[in-house]
Structures are given as C-alpha cells and as structure tokens.
Amino acid sequence: MDWSVQQIAKLAGTTGRTLRHYDDIGLLRPSRTGNNGYRYYGQESLVRLQRILLLRDLGLGLPAIADVLGNEADAEHALGRHLAWLLQEQDRLGRQIGAVRHTIEALQTGGKIMAEEMFDGFDHTKYQEEVQQRRGKDAYAKSDAWWRSMGAGEKAAWTEQSRQLGADWTAAAASGVPADSAQAQDLARRHVEWLRGIPGTPASPAAGGSPAAGGGIKGYVTGLGEMYVADPRFAANYGGEDGAAFVRDALKIYAENEL
Secondary structure (H helix, E strand, O other): OOEEHHHHHHHHOOOHHHHHHHHHOOOOOOOEEOOOOOEEEOHHHHHHHHHHHHHHHOOOOHHHHHHHHHHOOOHHHHHHHHHHHHHHHHHHHHHHHHHHHHHHHHHHHOOOOOHHHHOOOOOOOOOHHHHHHHHOHHHHHHHHHHHHHOOHHHHHHHHHHHHHHHHHHHHHHHHOOOOOOHHHHHHHHHHHHHHHOOOOOOOOHHHOOOOOOOOOHHHHHHHHHHHHHHOHHHHHHHOOHHHHHHHHHHHHHHHHHHO
16 A cells, blocks of 8 residues: 555645655655656655654754664664653653643642642652762752752753753764764763753862863763663663763763863
8 A cells, every 4th residue: 555645744744845855855765656747655655754754853954864764774673762762751741741730720729839749750859869879968969959949940941951952962863973073072062061060960060070170070971971871761861772872972082082
C-alpha cells in the first residue's frame, strides 16, 4: 500500500509543497511516481519521514537532518533512541502539567499553594542520594538551600535553561557533528558555566572553580561526563547513551584545553 502526497501531508501535519521540496533536495524520495507524475509513498518512505519530523522537532536544519539520516541507516535503532527520550519527556511534562494545574486551581479558589506540589517534574532533588554520596551532605545542603531560596520565576528560568541545554546537546549529538567541533565546544562552555552557577559543586566559585582559579573543576567536569554515560538516568537527558557519550567526549576536550 502507498499514499499520495496529499494524504501524507494531511496525516503528518505538513504540506504537499514541503514534501515535494524534500524530494527535490534528496531528503525524502517517494516510493514511486505514477504515470500522471504524482508522487506516492510506501512504508519505508513513511518511516524516513517520521524520523525527519522527529529530528526537525529537535531543532535541526535540513542539511543536518540529511547528515544524521545518512550516518545512521538503522531506522529501528534510531527510533528506539528517540522513543526513550520521548517517554522521559512525556513523564516529566505530565508531572509539570499536574503541578501547574494545581497552582491554577489554588489561585482560582483562593486555596493554599503547596510548594511540595508546585515543582513536581522539575526534579531538583532527583539525584539527592548520588549527590550526597559523591560530594557529601554539605554540598547537597548548599545546592538545596540555593534552590529553595529562589522565587518561582527564578526556578522556572533556571529549569528552562537546563532543559534548553539538554535539548541543544541532544540535537548536536543527533546531527553528527564531532565532539571537537566549534558547536560542541561552545555547548561544553555553556555546560561548564551552568555548573559554575550551582552552589556546592566543585565548579562553583566558592569551591575554587572560578574561571581564573580552575580549582578541581577539570576532574569534576570529566568525571561528570563519564557518569552521564554510565548512568542511564543521566544519559536520558541527552537522548540516551550515544548522546551522553558525545557530551562526555566534548566536555573532556573542553576540560583539557580550557580548564
């Protein structure tokens, strides 16, 4: 069975013009072209289109999408990675939706706003045990006190910054750029600056991790990269193990050259 341009455009929420453009640039070829010149798409083409739309949602441009599809021909493996990331996002967003609904209801009814429920899905204490084991209870206490001292707007801004950093890492990994590329190294710089803003970490200025002092930040950054790969919960923030390995490699190069 195959489908026409008009059918696929309607089902995929795109346009026939877009599909024809994908054909013109070699990104998505139709399975066959009828005697009337109409394009028709079979199962293999639909799987490829699904991957294109997923990568586009990650913020990749068409040239980067073409590179990803060319470098990773195993559609089942690639879609499995996307699915793992989407399921994680589904859980996180579902909890955030519930938290926002609770806040709206409390504001509408004049009820009491419960801080414990407002930030479900923001996960700032998700790895409390690991933090305490790796850096001590004092380090966790400092980070936790810093988080609790912020207002709702500050927390939302910091959470969005973290989400965007993870999304940008995921998109860069999926695009196939090398870990030593300018794009990856700029992400590594952003990542280190993000770490420096969290009290209680070896990257924070109070711990000697200022840009000038260096401190123990070099080992800390490279160690984090290894942890991202080793722990699937952390790897999920970067699209899975392959994405985490990309982050690890980029951070290691940045640490060697800049820290």
